[in-house]
Amino acid sequence: MNDHRRKGRRGSGPAEPYTRITRPMVRGRDGLLHETSWDVALDAAARGFAATRDRYGPDAFGMFSCARSTNEMNYVAQKFTRVVMGTNNVDSCNRTCHAPSVAGLSAVFGSGGGTSSYQEVEDTDLIVMWGSNARFAHPIFFQHVLKGIRNGARMFAVDPRRTSTAQWADRWLGLNVGTDIPLAHAMAREIIHAGLVNRSFVARATTGYEEFAAEVEPWTLDTAEQVTGVPAQAVRELAHAYATAERAQLCWTLGITEHHNATDNVRALINLSLLTGHVGRHGSGLQPLRGQNNVQGGGDMGAIPDRLPGFQDILDPGVRARFEASWDTVIQPRHGLNLTRMLDAIERGTLKAVYCIGENPAQSEADCEHTVERLRALDHFVVQDIFLTRTAELADVVLPAAAAWCESDGTATNSERRVQRVRRAVPPPGEARDDIAILCDLAARLGHPWTYAGAEEVWNELRALSPDHHGMTYDRLAEHQGLQWPCPSTEEVGPTYLHGRLWSDDPRLRGRPAPFGPVKHDPPVDLVDGTYPIRLTTGRRLDSYNTGVQSGGFASPLRRGENIELSPEDAAAHGLAAGEVVRISSRRGSVTAPVWIDPGLRPGLAFMTMHFPDEVDTNQLTIEATDPIAGTAEYKATAIRIDRIAAPAGAR
Amino acid sequence: MTAIPLQLPRRLVEFTLDGRQVRVPEGATVLDACRAEGTEIPTLCHGDTLTPKNACRVCVVEVEGARTLAPACSRRVDPGMEVRTGGARVRHSRKLVLELLASSTDLSTTPHVAGWIREYGARPDRFGPDAATRAGQEPKVDNELYVRDYGKCIMCYKCVDACGDQWQNTFAIAVAGRGFDNTVSVEHDAPLTDSACVYCGNCIEVCPTGALSFKSEFDMRAAGTWDESAQTRTTTICAYCGVGCNLTLHVQGDEIVKVGSPHDNPVTHGNLCVKGRFGFQHVQNRE
Numbered sequence: 041m042n043d044h045r046r047k048g049r050r051g052s053g054p055a056e057p058y059t060r061i062t063r064p065m066v067r068g069r070d071g072l073l074h075e076t077s078w079d080v081a082l083d084a085a086a087r088g089f090a091a092t093r094d095r096y097g098p099d100a101f102g103m104f105s106c107a108r109s110t111n112e113m114n115y116v117a118q119k120f121t122r123v124v125m126g127t128n129n130v131d132s133c134n135r136t137c138h139a140p141s142v143a144g145l146s147a148v149f150g151s152g153g154g155t156s157s158y159q160e161v162e163d164t165d166l167i168v169m170w171g172s173n174a175r176f177a178h179p180i181f182f183q184h185v186l187k188g189i190r191n192g193a194r195m196f197a198v199d200p201r202r203t204s205t206a207q208w209a210d211r212w213l214g215l216n217v218g219t220d221i222p223l224a225h226a227m228a229r230e231i232i233h234a235g236l237v238n239r240s241f242v243a244r245a246t247t248g249y250e251e252f253a254a255e256v257e258p259w260t261l262d263t264a265e266q267v268t269g270v271p272a273q274a275v276r277e278l279a280h281a282y283a284t285a286e287r288a289q290l291c292w293t294l295g296i297t298e299h300h301n302a303t304d305n306v307r308a309l310i311n312l313s314l315l316t317g318h319v320g321r322h323g324s325g326l327q328p329l330r331g332q333n334n335v336q337g338g339g340d341m342g343a344i345p346d347r348l349p350g351f352q353d354i355l356d357p358g359v360r361a362r363f364e365a366s367w368d369t370v371i372q373p374r375h376g377l378n379l380t381r382m383l384d385a386i387e388r389g390t391l392k393a394v395y396c397i398g399e400n401p402a403q404s405e406a407d408c409e410h411t412v413e414r415l416r417a418l419d420h421f422v423v424q425d426i427f428l429t430r431t432a433e434l435a436d437v438v439l440p441a442a443a444a445w446c447e448s449d450g451t452a453t454n455s456e457r458r459v460q461r462v463r464r465a466v467p468p469p470g471e472a473r474d475d476i477a478i479l480c481d482l483a484a485r486l487g488h489p490w491t492y493a494g495a496e497e498v499w500n501e502l503r504a505l506s507p508d509h510h511g512m513t514y515d516r517l518a519e520h521q522g523l524q525w526p527c528p529s530t531e532e533v534g535p536t537y538l539h540g541r542l543w544s545d546d547p548r549l550r551g552r553p554a555p556f557g558p559v560k561h562d563p564p565v566d567l568v569d570g571t572y573p574i575r576l577t578t579g580r581r582l583d584s585y586n587t588g589v590q591s592g593g594f595a596s597p598l599r600r601g602e603n604i605e606l607s608p609e610d611a612a613a614h615g616l617a618a619g620e621v622v623r624i625s626s627r628r629g630s631v632t633a634p635v636w637i638d639p640g641l642r643p644g645l646a647f648m649t650m651h652f653p654d655e656v657d658t659n660q661l662t663i664e665a666t667d668p669i670a671g672t673a674e675y676k677a678t679a680i681r682i683d684r685i686a687a688p689a690g691a692r
Numbered sequence: 693m694t695a696i697p698l699q700l701p702r703r704l705v706e707f708t709l710d711g712r713q714v715r716v717p718e719g720a721t722v723l724d725a726c727r728a729e730g731t732e733i734p735t736l737c738h739g740d741t742l743t744p745k746n747a748c749r750v751c752v753v754e755v756e757g758a759r760t761l762a763p764a765c766s767r768r769v770d771p772g773m774e775v776r777t778g779g780a781r782v783r784h785s786r787k788l789v790l791e792l793l794a795s796s797t798d799l800s801t802t803p804h805v806a807g808w809i810r811e812y813g814a815r816p817d818r819f820g821p822d823a824a825t826r827a828g829q830e831p832k833v834d835n836e837l838y839v840r841d842y843g844k845c846i847m848c849y850k851c852v853d854a855c856g857d858q859w860q861n862t863f864a865i866a867v868a869g870r871g872f873d874n875t876v877s878v879e880h881d882a883p884l885t886d887s888a889c890v891y892c893g894n895c896i897e898v899c900p901t902g903a904l905s906f907k908s909e910f911d912m913r914a915a916g917t918w919d920e921s922a923q924t925r926t927t928t929i930c931a932y933c934g935v936g937c938n939l940t941l942h943v944q945g946d947e948i949v950k951v952g953s954p955h956d957n958p959v960t961h962g963n964l965c966v967k968g969r970f971g972f973q974h975v976q977n978r979e
Contacts, residue, residue, distance in 0.1 A: 059977045108931060158935075158959065179892070179965035181935045186861050208861075330934025426975070443975040445931040446941060446948070452929045454936025454959065465926035465941040466948060469978055521938070521957055582890060583966045585932050591967060593974025595836035597885045598966065 057593045058427040062470025065428075065438040073428075073438060078471065082478075085395075085437040086485035088420030089125065092393035098126035098372075102382040102391050105132040105343035106398030106475070107332035110450025110462050112498040113475040114334070114341035115349055116490075117397060120479050121376075123369045124486045128345050128354060128376025129391070132338045133399055135379035139670035140297040141328035142339055144306030148314075148554045149539050152339060152351055153457040156289060156325030157524065157536040162187040164323040166285035167195040168278070170309060171220065171295020171676075173203040176582040178293070178329045181455070188289075196278050198223065199295060200577060201647060202640035211274060214642055217575050217677045218299060218564035219268040224308035225256040225561070226264030227279040231315055232256070236283035238317035245542035245553055246314045252556035267561070269642075283316045287323030294331065294579070298676040300565050303669040307557030314554055320539040330455040331586075333445065337453030340509075340525070341502065345376030350506025366505055380671035386414040393420035397475060398441065402431040403587040404650070406673035407628050408659040424478060427589055430653070441475050442468035448475065450495040451517065453525070457534075459512050460522035564677035565665035568644075572626065572679035574610065576646045578658060584651035591651065602649060602656035603636035604682065609643040611635060614682055623683045624648075629660030632685060646680060708774040722753055722764040722775055731777055734786065734808045736793075737848035738765040739898045740955050741962045742858055745849045750789045750808075753777045761785055783812055790814040795823035798843045801902030801913075825872050831910070834883040837891050837970045839910040842875055844903035851876060851895035851904060859963050864888040865895070893969040897952055897962050906950045906970075919944060927954060930968040931975075935959065937968045948972045 064081030065073040092100050103121040105114050114132075121130040134142070142152035149155070161167055161184045174182040182205065189195055189208060197206035198213045198220075206212040215223050231237060232253055242249050261272035268275075282288050290313055296305045310319075310326060318324040330336050342349035348371075352359045360371045377385055383405070385391035394415070405411040415421060415434045423435035426443050442448050447468040453459045468474070476498060480490045492498050496514050503510050511527035511534070520533060527534035544550045568575050580586075583596040604624050606616065616622060616635045623632050624646075633648070633656045641647060648658045665674045702717040709725060716725045721744070726733045737748040744766035752761035756774035761782060776782070790809050794816035799805045809816070816823075831841035847867070855865050864887050868877040878887035896904045905913075912918040923944045930937040938957045942950035951969050955962035 057974065057977050059979050060975070062979075178933050178935050180937050180960055180963060180968070183859060183861075183961075183963055190857070332934055333929055333931055333936065335934055443931070446926075446928055446972070446975055452936065454929075455934045456936075456959075458936060458959070460929050460936055460938065460959075461927075463926050463928045465924070465928060465943050466946050466975070469976075521954070522936075522959075585967060585971070590931060590974045591971055593977050594970050594972070596966060596970070597835040597837065597889075597891060 058429070058589055060426055060469045060472065061428050061432075061438065061440040062472055064440060064471070067436045073433075073435070078473070081437050081439060082481050082485060085422045085439065086482050088422065088436065089393055089395070089482070090486055092420055093125060096392050099129060099376075100390065100392040101125040101127050101129060102377065102385070102394045103130040103343075104379065104382075104394060104396040104399045104401065105130055105338055106444070107132045107134055107335035107338045109334065109398055109444040109475055110448055110452060110495065111334065111337040111341050111459070111502070112450040112495040113397075113444060113448070113479070114338045114343040115498055115502050116476050116479045116492075118342040118349065119367065120483055122371055123367050124483050124488050126369075126372070128372050128374065129382055130343050130376060131345055131379040131382065132335070132343055133332065133379070133404060134335045134339050134344065135671050137294055137331045137672070138297055138328055138335060139378070140302035140306050140667055140672050141292070143303045143670040144310060144557075145326065145328070146351075148307070148310050148557070150552060151538060153336065153525070153538065154325070154327045154455055155319055155538040156327045157456045158184045160323045160325060160537065161185055161289045161291070161327070162191060164188055164193050164285075164287040164289045166281055166288040167193050168198065168282065168288065168290045169195065169205050169209070170198040170290065170292045172291055172293035172329060173199065173201070173205045173579060174291065174293065174329055175204040175208065177331070177580045178455075179582065181329055194281060196281065198278075200642070200645055201638075206640070211277065213270045213274050213278060215268040215270050217577050217645065219561070220296060220305045221301075221308045221559060221561040222259055222264050222267045223270060223275060224312055225259035226261055226268075226275050227282065228252070228311055228315055229256045229259050230261060230276055230279035231283045231312075234280065234283070236280065237315055241317035241542070242315065244547075245550060246556060247553045248556040248558065252311060252558045255558035255560070282312060282318070285318070287321065288316070288318040289323070289325055289327055290318065291327040291329060293329045295676060297328075297670075297672055298578075298674060299672075300665040300667055300674040301559075301562045302667040302672050304557070304559035304562070307559050311556050314556055319554075320537065320542045322537055325537055328455070333454070334452040336455060336457065337451070337459070340453055345378050349502055350508050352506070363505060366501075378671040380666050380673070383411060383414050386417055389417075392418060394418055395422045395424070396431060396435075397424045398426070398444075400429045400431045400587050400589060402429070402434060403653040403657070403659065405664075406659055406662040406675055407664040408653070408657065409629065410664065424475065426472070429589055439478055440470065440472040441478065442472050444475065447472075448495065451499060457524045458522040459509070459517060459525065461514065461517050565674060566627065566663045566677055566679045568679045572681050573644070574646050574680050574682060575644055576624070576626070576648060576661060576678040576680040577676045578648055578650060578662065581649055581651060584649065586650060587653050588651040600636075602633050602652040602658070604633045605636045605638045605641060605647040606682070607641040607643050607645060608637055608639055610646070610682075611637050614684070616682070616684070621685055623685050624661065624680050625683065626661040626663070626678050626680045628663065631656050631658065631660055646682075705769055705771045707769050707772060710775070710777055716769050720769050722762070722767045722769060723751060725769055726764060726777060733764050733777060734804065735765055736802070736805075736846060736900045737850060739850050739853075742850055742853050742898060745853065747848045748789065748793070748846060750786055752782060752785050754779050754782055787812040787814045791816045791818070793846050795819045796825045796827065797846050797901070798827040799901060801844060801905075802900060832884070833907070833910070835885055835891075836907055837966075838893060838896055839905055839907050840884070841903050841905070841910070844901045845876060846901055847874060847876070848900060850898040850900065854894045854898045854963075859961075860890075860892055860894050862888055862890050862892070864890070891966040891970060892964060893966070894963045897964075908949050912944075912949065923949070930964070932967045932971060937964055939964070939968055941972070947976055
């Protein structure tokens with residue numbers, strides 16, 4: 041390890057919380073990271089980027105931007121990528137969660153945001169929580185759901201696990217992992233055969249109905265029951281409840297998106313809303329719940345490889361021309377690489393330098409050992425973070441950053457498209473600096489002397505380029521406690537729900553009709569068989585978060601470390617008691633963890649989190665099978681086996 | 693399935709407040725009207741995010757024609773009603789309520805109460821030291837996040853409502869015991885760590901007396917370093933999931949010492965989860 045005090049977690053055993061890094065670090069000839077001055081570190085970082093660009097061209101560079109930093113920082117990071125380095129290789133951890141939601145929604149509606157506001161789930165008649173344990177993962181959204189339930193709405197939970205969300209449901213549909221499309225298609229077929237299609241909406245506002253109806257026709261209730269494990273009667277009940285509700289909200293989270301065919305999953309859910317007209321009205325809509333505080337905003341700001349700020353299509357020459365004029369540059373007229381493909385490109389040797397801001401791919405990516413090997417292969421790796429994460433430990437240059445949410449000014453965008461002010465409440469520790477200032481110093485060293493007086497100046501530059509954000513001045517954001525996009529006018533507030541146009545009587549106002557997606561079922565890649573007989577799925581707990589770098593910092597009385605959660609039936613079949621440490625193996629790796637017995641799991645289904653990777657690295661088990669459209673990995677479906685380590689009866 | 697009616701625009705109703713004609717939206721309470729008119733009414737058990745419980749009776753007002761005083765926090769305005777907020781009956785009643793509460797309970801951390809005691813001429817000490825039936829209990833310190841100091845509890849029920857069906861729906865706490873012995877408690881009066889509590893801290897957000905407090909505040913008060921005049925309050929966005937909860941960070945000496953959320957915020961309505969309320973420590977974990 042490093043010669044200086046090693047910051048971060050020490051040794052094995054229960055992890056100590058990470059401590060903040062306060063000085064820049066550069067890897068020396070001895071192979072270790074040494075603290076140094078900002079000038080030395082920035083020179084080293086810039087020199088490496090310049091050398092990569094000069095030797096291999098702009099596309100040998102990749103930016104991992106940060107879904108937990110501000111909109112302003114994401115705007116500057118993508119501008120750095122496109123203007124200073126000259127590539128579109130910029131992405132963030134949106135790839136590991138909701139990129140399929142963005143891809144699916146924008147393919148159908150032309151816009152990648154959830155269509156509804158939180159208030160609407162209080163005013164609706166039916167709430168479907170599909171692949172979402174919002175009670176744990178989005179607790180304050182779930183308070184709006186609880187208001188809706190108390191106002192008389194029915195709630196259906198569709199989830200392989202009987203979660204704490206399902207405990208509030210009228211019905212729990214415990215489907216087999218990865219059978220969301222059969223369930224959705226069977227609902228669609230039932231809606232069609234029962235004559236419950238919203239015919240006028242389908243005729244006026246959609247395309248591709250006939251093809252879609254043919255695609256779902258084989259999915260009878262009985263066939264769906266065999267594939268999904270959900271009783272036909274329950275599928276029928278949900279189909280009828282959804283189709284006949286005056287208003288209905290369809291909410292989903294990573295149970296839909298962390299699959300190898302995730303964009304198809306999203307399309308299958310959107311199909312249901314098109315069939316019944318549950319979109320584009322108050323109380324009727326589609327609500328993907330996003331997992332990082334600014335993962336919506338990072339994409340909106342263009343920190344994705346296929347969109348310019350304001351979610352504007354990078355393939356549109358008119359759009360590019362406006363940005364090129366403003367930035368005095370030439371933007372490549374093609375999509376860059378997403379995070380998944382950047383990691384592949386590192387392995388192929390075509391991506392040589394990475395600038396990683398506030399992301400922890402060494403622990404967050406599926407099959408993470410593989411990711412660590414790839415990051416080690418980089419010629420030049422710069423990490424900007426608030427902690428010396430496992431990812432930062434691999435870097436050539438480590439730049440200590442301010443914590444965006446409380447040490448920076450700016451804005452962030454939430455799951456209901458509400459842009460809200462982020463404000464500096466405390467100073468960053470030691471020599472840690474604001475992300476934007478660091479980016480500008482690097483840009484200056486690479487020939488682009490940008491000066492922003494502050495985050496507001498960045499925001500106003502963005503407002504001039506993004507029609508959807510134009511009306512959102514900082515003053516108005518403060519006055520209205522946030523504004524929802526699209527907000528083109530400084531005189532009006534944005535709509536609370538999207539796509540009301542689809543209900544217009546005037547075909548011109550209706551705009552492009554929404555296409556059905558005739559998607560096909562494709563079971564999880566990692567097959568359950570005699571050797572790996574148990575299906576492992578993953579998710580969050582209430583008091584912890586992602587790789588635990590943030591949430592490990594406070595003393596939660598609820599925290600119980602990593603466990604392998606098993607159904608009572610499987611625990612009994614293996615002769616396991618709660619607390620016994622077992623070996624969990626997949627086709628890629630193996631870890632050990634104590635058993636926790638959860639009666640909410642059905643036989644054959646196991647559950648783990650990713651919150652404690654320093655103790656139990658769950659992502660050594662997961663499979664890197666990724667969605668071809670959005671690049672999201674199938675974290676939700678791993679085939680595992682459980683083996684005892686200790687002999688029973690006190691041998692340990 | 694029946695449609696749920698969405699809220700319609702409300703009509704205005706007119707009534708007399710301390711001799712003045714006042715118009716308020718239909719359904720407004722006397723307290724809403726008083727606050728809109730700038731008439732000060734003391735409140736303890738009233739919560740701006742909660743349904744009134746009418747527990748403390750410190751907000752009572754006189755309604756012409758009514759036999760008893762009415763709690764302003766829950767009495768809705770009727771057209772033509774006449775309300776007086778400062779008469780002798782009202783002042784006497786408030787004085788007695790303050791005397792009973794302040795003699796039995798430790799109100800040392802209750803905002804505004806010292807001023808009201810002066811204003812209404814209350815003398816809590818006239819009942820003697822034996823009246824202190826609650827004050828002096830040992831605070832319950834059983835976890836690193838928050839402290840329950842029931843010597844400061846006035847049994848206003850706000851924490852129970854916030855934990856229960858009005859917001860959190862966790863139902864970890866309820867009122868236990870009867871008469872002088874009643875108290876807010878988890879099941880079997882167990883430590884919090886053996887209860888259903890999920891540490892959202894939404895009970896702390898609504899507690900009017902400081903009976904429930906962040907452990908950081910409790911420790912700083914014990915050490916004599918808690919100084920609200922030296923604190924800043926800055927509202928920003930939570931560092932965790934994508935719901936976008938607004939956090940109000942209370943900062944003293946460049947350290948976050950307490951976290952709340954604006955009660956009128958459309959995302960949170962003043963509520964947070966354990967990560968938002970207590971998950972700030974990572975930014976100030978230093979070598």
